[in-house]
Each structure stands twice: as structure tokens, then as C-alpha cells.
Amino acid sequence: MDLSSINWLLLLASLMVAATPILLAGIGELVVEKAGVLNLGVEGMMITGAIAGFAMAVESGSPALGFVGAAAAGALLSMLFAVLTQFALANQVASGLALTLFGLGLSSLMGQSYVGLKPPSTPKLDIPLLSDIPVLGPVLFNHDLMVYVAIAIVAGTWAFLKYTRAGLTLRAVGENHEAAHALGYKVIAIRCAAIAFGGACAGLGGAYLSLVRVPQWTEGMTSGAGWIALALVVFASWRPWRVMIGAYLFGGITVLQLNLQAAGLKVPVEYLSMSPYIITIIVLVIMSSGRSRGALGAPASLGRTFHATG
Amino acid sequence: MTELFAAHGLRKAYPGVVANDDVSFSIDEGEIHALLGENGAGKSTLVKMIYGLVKPDEGHMTFRGEPFAPPEPRAARSAGVAMVFQHFSLFDALSVAENVALGMENPPKSAQLSARITEVSNEYGLPLDPHRTVGDLSAGERQRVEIIRCLLQDPRLLIMDEPTSVLTPQEVEILFATLEKLRTEGTSILYISHKLEEIRALCDRATILRLGKVVGHAVPREKSAAELAEMMVGSALHRPERELAPSGEIALEVTNLSVKSANPFGTSLKNVSLMVRKGEVLGIGGVAGNGQDELLAALSGEALAAPEAVQLHGNPIGKLAPPARRKLGLLSAPEERLGHAAAPEMSLTENALLSARIRKGLTKKDFINWKATQSYAEKVIEAFDVRTPGPHVAARSLSGGNLQKFVMGREIEQAPEVLVVNQPTWGVDASAAAQIRQALLDLAAGGAAIVVISQDLDELMEISTSFAALNGGRLTAPVPVEGLTMERIGLMMGGAHDMEVAHEHHAEAPA
Numbered sequence: 001m002d003l004s005s006i007n008w009l010l011l012l013a014s015l016m017v018a019a020t021p022i023l024l025a026g027i028g029e030l031v032v033e034k035a036g037v038l039n040l041g042v043e044g045m046m047i048t049g050a051i052a053g054f055a056m057a058v059e060s061g062s063p064a065l066g067f068v069g070a071a072a073a074g075a076l077l078s079m080l081f082a083v084l085t086q087f088a089l090a091n092q093v094a095s096g097l098a099l100t101l102f103g104l105g106l107s108s109l110m111g112q113s114y115v116g117l118k119p120p121s122t123p124k125l126d127i128p129l130l131s132d133i134p135v136l137g138p139v140l141f142n143h144d145l146m147v148y149v150a151i152a153i154v155a156g157t158w159a160f161l162k163y164t165r166a167g168l169t170l171r172a173v174g175e176n177h178e179a180a181h182a183l184g185y186k187v188i189a190i191r192c193a194a195i196a197f198g199g200a201c202a203g204l205g206g207a208y209l210s211l212v213r214v215p216q217w218t219e220g221m222t223s224g225a226g227w228i229a230l231a232l233v234v235f236a237s238w239r240p241w242r243v244m245i246g247a248y249l250f251g252g253i254t255v256l257q258l259n260l261q262a263a264g265l266k267v268p269v270e271y272l273s274m275s276p277y278i279i280t281i282i283v284l285v286i287m288s289s290g291r292s293r294g295a296l297g298a299p300a301s302l303g304r305t306f307h308a309t310g
Numbered sequence: 311m312t313e314l315f316a317a318h319g320l321r322k323a324y325p326g327v328v329a330n331d332d333v334s335f336s337i338d339e340g341e342i343h344a345l346l347g348e349n350g351a352g353k354s355t356l357v358k359m360i361y362g363l364v365k366p367d368e369g370h371m372t373f374r375g376e377p378f379a380p381p382e383p384r385a386a387r388s389a390g391v392a393m394v395f396q397h398f399s400l401f402d403a404l405s406v407a408e409n410v411a412l413g414m415e416n417p418p419k420s421a422q423l424s425a426r427i428t429e430v431s432n433e434y435g436l437p438l439d440p441h442r443t444v445g446d447l448s449a450g451e452r453q454r455v456e457i458i459r460c461l462l463q464d465p466r467l468l469i470m471d472e473p474t475s476v477l478t479p480q481e482v483e484i485l486f487a488t489l490e491k492l493r494t495e496g497t498s499i500l501y502i503s504h505k506l507e508e509i510r511a512l513c514d515r516a517t518i519l520r521l522g523k524v525v526g527h528a529v530p531r532e533k534s535a536a537e538l539a540e541m542m543v544g545s546a547l548h549r550p551e552r553e554l555a556p557s558g559e560i561a562l563e564v565t566n567l568s569v570k571s572a573n574p575f576g577t578s579l580k581n582v583s584l585m586v587r588k589g590e591v592l593g594i595g596g597v598a599g600n601g602q603d604e605l606l607a608a609l610s611g612e613a614l615a616a617p618e619a620v621q622l623h624g625n626p627i628g629k630l631a632p633p634a635r636r637k638l639g640l641l642s643a644p645e646e647r648l649g650h651a652a653a654p655e656m657s658l659t660e661n662a663l664l665s666a667r668i669r670k671g672l673t674k675k676d677f678i679n680w681k682a683t684q685s686y687a688e689k690v691i692e693a694f695d696v697r698t699p700g701p702h703v704a705a706r707s708l709s710g711g712n713l714q715k716f717v718m719g720r721e722i723e724q725a726p727e728v729l730v731v732n733q734p735t736w737g738v739d740a741s742a743a744a745q746i747r748q749a750l751l752d753l754a755a756g757g758a759a760i761v762v763i764s765q766d767l768d769e770l771m772e773i774s775t776s777f778a779a780l781n782g783g784r785l786t787a788p789v790p791v792e793g794l795t796m797e798r799i800g801l802m803m804g805g806a807h808d809m810e811v812a813h814e815h816h817a818e819a820p821a
Binding site for chain 2 (some may be wrong): 168169171178183
């Protein structure tokens with residue numbers, strides 16, 4: 001094996017790119033779960049966003065429009081989940097799984113004529129001065145806009161949940177929906193808004209895969225990223241910045257193992273391919289251990305169906 | 311005095327039930343008005359209409375002389391109506407200040423709000439730290455959060471739904487002082503309770519509800535508790551008879567039991583010791599959240615402990631799981647009916663099987679004998695007068711009182727040697743509660759040892775032979791109920807574990 005063949009600077013730079021899809025999907029799911037809803041359909045919404053964004057970008061020639069379309073598609077699909085669970089009071093776990101299966105099928109139907117096409121490329125921001133800093137410049141400041149948008153969404157979510165009244169209300173709904181209802185808050189409306197936000201974020205994450213990271217459309221290209229995003233939220237104890245740490249860890253190990261494969265490390269490829277999943281989970285489990293503190297992060301009404309009575 | 315609020319002919323029907331029918335009453339300014347009635351009499355529906363959570367089908371209300379029909383709680387709050395809920399509408403994981411902010415229309419900035427909370431809470435003698443997490447507070451402190459939340463909005467009418475059901479006698483006194491202070495400031499209070507002595511001590515007038523209708527108005531000070539009870543229930547209540555003679559034999563003994571709570575906001579048990587003889591009823595009082603659930607879990611076998619810590623007839627059983635303890639004759643009934651004592655979606659027959667399988671031999675080689683199970687369920691229904699179409703209905707569809715009768719009956723009919731119950735009559739109407747208490751006493755008279763964990767002190771005084779109190783996971787030494795004063799009970803609940811030492815200390819102080 002030849003470790004010197006790995007360009008460490010390039011590796012660090014591509015880490016942020018590799019992490020962005022699950023970061024977007026994870027932060028969206030965090031908001032959904034903070035509102036007390038467990039949406040297991042992240043994978044389905046991601047892949048639907050991936051094809052919708054891809055199609056939109058190819059047809060319009062604009063990656064920006066592609067991302068907008070992906071967010072809209074993800075939000076639209078999540079509304080199906082919202083109708084099922086919030087109005088028809090269907091079981092959230094079953095509905096979420098169905099949403100994933102539905103999204104996978106729908107995306108491969110929509111994507112039939114897009115296989116093998118190349119999307120318009122998303123420009124990199126060349127931030128003057130900052131990107132010229134040696135080492136830090138190419139690693140941190142030489143990416144496309146979506147990488148920074150994802151970080152901005154994390155920061156915004158953190159501030160929203162911590163400092164705003166609307167964020168407090170959302171946490172209250174997730175903590176005790178009956179009490180929130182008794183105080184006159186609109187539990188179902190708040191939850192629907194959170195579900196839509198989660199869907200839009202998952203859609204963006206999917207589109208980032210098909211438009212930037214890969215970039216092309218293949219069936220089932222999310223390959224479990226949605227599930228990792230779900231696990232991330234739990235092991236990050238429902239804290240926005242921890243979701244980001246987890247996502248970057250996952251992204252980092254993903255690109256590292258790809259480089260190790262290329263460098264010819266004498267370990268079966270299968271082990272290297274599974275390493276990002278295993279290491280991310282182990283690290284987050286350790287971070288969230290200490291049962292009581294981890295448990296305190298969990299919204300108390302998570303996954304429970306709310307039915308307003310009298 | 312001028313009239314603040316009036317209801318005229320309110321009616322609210324749900325499918326199958328008329329919760330309120332032609333309800334009219336009025337509240338004056340600066341008055342404490344009692345709303346009296348049994349569970350299911352329609353008190354909660356009535357106040358939900360005033361607070362804008364439920365819309366009346368018929369009738370109208372006036373508030374400060376103007377028509378009043380709040381479409382939602384927000385409108386009611388801005389008009390000057392505030393409410394303290396029976397099951398607190400608080401958020402465990404949030405801080406006191408955040409909880410208060412959620413109940414206000416236009417909360418000030420968090421620093422200002424914290425200062426206001428400290429100021430108002432001290433002014434009304436209800437000290438409270440705005441930064442603490444609500445999940446860590448005692449029931450009394452949680453109620454303060456609710457009250458402060460209301461007071462910060464300068465309400466004209468404060469609705470309190472069974473505020474004293476979770477308080478120690480001392481906390482009740484503090485609450486009453488606060489309410490008196492509010493009254494002198496001109497705030498009206500609608501006080502909901504079924505505790506007659508409290509209402510006689512505190513309230514200016516009372517409206518009595520029965521089965522959704524107003525059956526009378528009264529000035530509580532001029533009536534006796536028995537007269538009020540008769541108006542409320544519709545017939546004279548019979549009190550359980552007790553003739554208990556505990557024999558010398560020890561049935562259940564717990565020594566230095568320490569168990570960590572399974573709930574992050576729970577209270578762990580610390581060095582709990584107790585002893586129950588055959589024929590004895592040990593009443594365990596204490597404010598909710600002081601280790602009641604944990605004690606029941608440790609005795610029933612849901613939480614395991616050192617083998618010697620729990621002994622049944624001298625045999626160590628601390629490490630045995632619930633089925634093994636049931637086999638030996640130790641049965642239990644937890645507080646939460648739906649989801650803990652009974653599986654909500656399963657039928658009464660299935661629920662009977664779940665706890666009576668071993669002692670009643672309802673399975674043979676792991677196959678269920680449905681016929682025997684059903685006849686056992688029918689027997690329980692018959693013996694405990696459970697009102698239900700039959701044993702095939704789901705536990706969820708029974709009213710709280712009926713399900714409680716079934717759950718208690720299911721254990722009692724198994725002829726336990728030791729029975730541990732938590733809140734045996736919580737949310738049960740007075741006549742059903744009397745029936746359950748009588749059944750417990752009969753069981754004890756037959757030689758069983760019984761541990762009753764309850765927050766209802768009147769209940770404990772009525773059926774127990776000895777009394778102990780839980781405080782912060784510690785249990786006081788049991789004392790005989792005879793001659794026990796309310797003051798001493800309050801001290802025990804408040805955590806005065808070694809009464810004698812405390813007395814000596816007082817005696818020495820002046821010298």
C-alpha cells in the first residue's frame with residue numbers, strides 16, 4: 001500500500017462535499033423529530049429529491065432551479081406522510097417505511113429517461129482572499145454554494161430552536177403534545193410545517209448527490225444515506241451541531257476509505273465500504289452514552305399519535 | 311358585588327354522552343366559587359368551554375357584562391381567564407421560564423421574564439427558580455409553575471382544576487393563603503374539587519353538578535360535608551367498615567432496599583425498609599414523584615433488587631421476576647390503568663389472562679384455556695360490578711372507574727397473600743372508590759397483607775392500620791394510624807424522618 005499516493009489536502013476538501021447530503025437530510029429530520037414526529041421516509045424523500053432536482057436541472061439548464069425543484073419535491077412527498085399520520089392518524093413507523101419504498105419506486109420511474117445524462121455543473125464559489133489561504137483555503141473555502149447553505153441551515157436551526165418563540169413552541173409540541181394543545185397551540189399545523197421542512201431538506205440532500213457529488217442519475221443512488229441521517233439524529237441526541245459533527249465524520253471516513261481502496265490497502269473492499277457506517281455509529285453511540293443525558297434529548301412525544309379530544 | 315362571569319343554559323354532547331346539559335351559574339368579582347361534583351359529572355367539560363378548548367352546542371356565556379365565546383384558549387387568556395390544569399400542562403424537558411413563556415401571549419425577553427418570575431413568586435409566597443428544569447421539580451413546585459404562569463397575566467378569573475390532589479397538607483395551606491391574597495386583590499377563582507372540607511374552608515359559594523346537570527347551589531359554610539356529599543352523589547355514601555386484627559406473622563418484609571429509577575426524571579429508592587403482617591394494611595402516603603412508582607416496581611418484581619432486600623414469608627425474593635412472585639402469592643396493581651395494569655387494545659378476557667394465568671391455572675402446557683379465562687373474567691366483572699357489555703370488549707373502551715374495578719378485582723379474586731396497589735381509586739367516582747376500599751379491607755380481614763400506596767390521605771386514613779410516607783425515595787418508619795394527626799402526617803410527608811430527634815431539638819432551643 002502506498003499512503004503517499006493519497007492527497008491529504010484533496011481528501012480534506014472532499015470531506016465536506018461527501019458529508020453534505022446526510023447533513024442536509026439529518027438536520028431536516030432533527031426538526032421533524034423535535035416536533036415529535038418520527039418520519040422514517042428520509043431515504044425515499046432523498047431519492048425523490050435526487051431525481052426531481054436532476055430532471056429540473058437538466059431540463060432548465062440551471063442547477064439552482066434543480067435544487068429548488070428538489071426541495072419542493074421532497075416537501076410534497078413528505079406531505080403525503082403528513083396527511084397519513086397527522087390527519088388519518090396512521091402509524092408513523094409503517095407510514096415512514098412505506099414512504100421510503102414509494103420514493104424508491106417513484107424515483108426510478110421518473111428517472112428512466114435520465115440515465116446516463118450529465119447535469120449542468122454547479123459552479124464552485126471562489127471566495128477571493130479566503131480561498132487563497134494556503135491549506136485552509138482549498139479545504140474550507142473552495143466549494144459550491146450548497147455546502148455553505150447546509151452549514152447555514154444547521155446554524156439557523158440551532159438558533160431557531162434555542163432562541164425563538166416559534167422554536168420553543170415546536171419543542172413544546174414534541175415534548176408534550178397534550179399540554180401544548182391545552183395551551184392552545186396548533187399541534188397538527190406545527191407538525192405539518194416541521195414535516196414539510198424535513199422533506200425539503202431531505203430533497204436538497206438527495207439533489208446534492210445527483211447534481212454535485214456523483215454527478216449523474218442512477219437508480220437507488222442514495223444507497224442508505226437516508227438511514228444514516230436518521231441514525232445520526234438519534235445518536236446526536238437531537239442537537240444540531242452534533243448532527244454536523246456526525247455528518248462530517250461520516251463524510252470523512254467515506255472519502256478516506258475510497259482513497260485507501262485506491263491506494264491498495266490489503267483489506268477486503270467490503271470492509272472498507274462498510275467502515276463509514278460502522279465507525280460513525282460507534283462514535284455517536286459513545287458520545288450519546290451516559291443513559292440519562294442522552295435520554296433527556298429525546299422529545300417525549302416522539303412517534304406518538306396526537307388525537308385532539310374535547 | 312358585581313357579577314364577573316355567567317353561564318346560561320350551556321350544553322355539550324359527545325357521541326353517546328351528554329357531558330353538560332342546561333348548566334347555568336355565575337361568579338362574582340372577588341369570589342371563590344366552587345364547582346363540585348364526582349368524576350364524570352361534567353366539571354372538566356364545563357371549564358374547557360370557559361377556557362375556549364371546547365365549544366358549547368347550546369347556551370351562552372357573559373364575561374364582565376359582555377358576551378363571551380372564546381374560539382380558542384388564546385382568546386380566553388387575553389380576555390382575562392387563566393387556568394391551572396389538573397394534569398399539569400407542563401413540559402418536563404424545558405425550564406421553568408420556558409414553560410411560563412409558553413403559556414403567555416406576549417412573553418418578555420427571557421432575562422426580564424426570569425426576573426418577573428422570581429419577583430411574583432416571592433410576592434405570593436411561592437418561591438421558584440426560573441432556570442430549573444421542570445422535570446426535576448416536585449408536584450407542589452410544578453403547580454407553582456402553573457400558578458405563576460397564570461398570575462403573570464393578571465387574570466380576572468382563575469380556574470383551578472383539583473389543585474390540592476397532589477399536595478401535602480402544608481402545601482395546601484400555602485396554596486390557600488395565596489388564593490386568599492388573590493381574592494382580596496379582586497381576582498375571582500373557580501375552584502374545582504370533590505374534597506368537601508376544603509371547599510367549606512375556602513369557597514364563598516358552590517355550584518353542584520351531577521351527571522352533567524346543575525343539581526343545586528349552596529353556600530358551603532352553611533352546609534355540612536355530609537349534606538354536600540349527598541347533593542353531589544345523590545344518595546348517602548356508606549363508609550367502608552373495618553375490623554382489622556393483624557396477626558403476628560410477618561408476610562412481607564423489605565430491608566434496606568435501594569433501587570435506581572428506570573425513569574431519568576424518577577426518584578430512586580434509598581434504603582427503604584418496611585414490614586407488613588398478615589391482616590395488616592400499610593398505607594404509604596407522599597406527594598407524587600417521591601418514589602411511589604419505583605416502590606411498586608420493586609415490590610412487584612418489575613425492578614430487581616438484592617435477593618435478601620425483599621422477603622416474602624421469610625423467603626428472599628428480591629431477584630425474582632413478577633411471574634415468580636405471583637406464583638408465591640405476591641400480587642400487585644400499578645397506578646396507570648391503561649398501558650401498565652391493563653393492555654388498552656386487548657379484551658378484558660385477555661387482560662385477565664395476563665395477570666391471573668399462573669395462580670388460576672389458565673394455561674396448560676403453554677396453551678391457553680380460553681373457556682376458563684373467560685369465565686374468570688366474567689367472575690371478576692360480576693363480583694366487582696364492572697359495567698361493561700361483556701368480557702370481550704377492549705380495556706380501552708371502559709370508563710376509568712370501571713376499568714379500575716376490573717383491574718383491582720382481577721388481583722383480589724386471585725386470593726393474594728400479599729397485595730401491593732398504587733393509587734387504587736385514582737380518578738374513580740366516590741361510590742366505586744368505596745367499593746374498592748371495602749374489597750381491600752375484606753381481603754385483609756381474610757388474612758392477606760396489603761400495601762396501599764396513595765396520594766389520597768383520606769383514603770389512607772380510612773383503610774390503613776399503619777402509615778408511612780415516601781419522601782425523596784426514602785420511607786419513614788411506619789406508625790399506627792390511630793391517633794395520627796394531620797400535622798404529623800404533613801411532617802412525615804415533608805421529610806421529617808426522625809420525629810423524636812426533631813422534637814428534642816425544639817425543646818432544647820429556648821433553653
